Amino acid sequence: METKEIQKLIDFIAQSGLDEVNIETSELKIKVKRYGTGPAAAPAPVAIPASAPAAPQASAPAATQTPPSTPAAVDAEAHYITIKSPMIGTFYRASSPETPALVNIGDEIKPGKPVCIIEAMKLFNEIESEVAGRIVKVLVENATPVEFDQPLFLVEPV
Template structure:
């Protein structure tokens, strides 16, 4: 069973509303528990024996690969640039609930400005702008799960 299959299983269990799921196969044993602040998944394999706790707010490929800068933006028809998510996780517009949003519609941004935070496996990754311009639209609601390469913002580069 590879990491993609495990991530899909975690997503399925989270959506199903089940509080605990155990899966045992010949060489692998998986337990997924939900209902706390975050889903917890334990994976163990027969050889070599290892227990790997995985904190899940939303699945991420590997925590150490969490980049701090958004992937290359893609041009769209109306001369806007789409800033996309570089990782899977939970999208946050603010650093904490009592702080203001990093950017609002109409704000001018420059290259290197922090646009948002994406939480992946309890790591908070600041997503920085690779372009200068004006925020035209925020495409994701605060505290929403995001997928890899999902559009987050529209930026007018002029």
């Protein structure tokens, strides 16, 4: 498939209103997914039978509610620098399964030091740090997909 044909396909999907399209042939595999273009889905209304008592209904279970983050938790991470993914792909902490992770919690890093690898379209891209500091948290599991601009690491500046 040529670039012109791929562009026509993307234009068609953009105009069609589809959110996801998967095309697979013997020599090609394409997956196109649209994010954040439609309105947020509203919860479905709940019908109450006419025979139901007029007593107030119980609120939703606590497991579905997300508590607001406490100011102390926000302040604790406010001084950290976030290393974000520069591309969509699969996040790897090491260059191969047999080698140790490029960085671990507590490691000192400096600009230019490789911190992870992101595989995109069968190309392995070594992601280098642009900051100096100490790794305090790894935010992504090894071998999982990441999105563009997704936080990968929290770094305490030195």
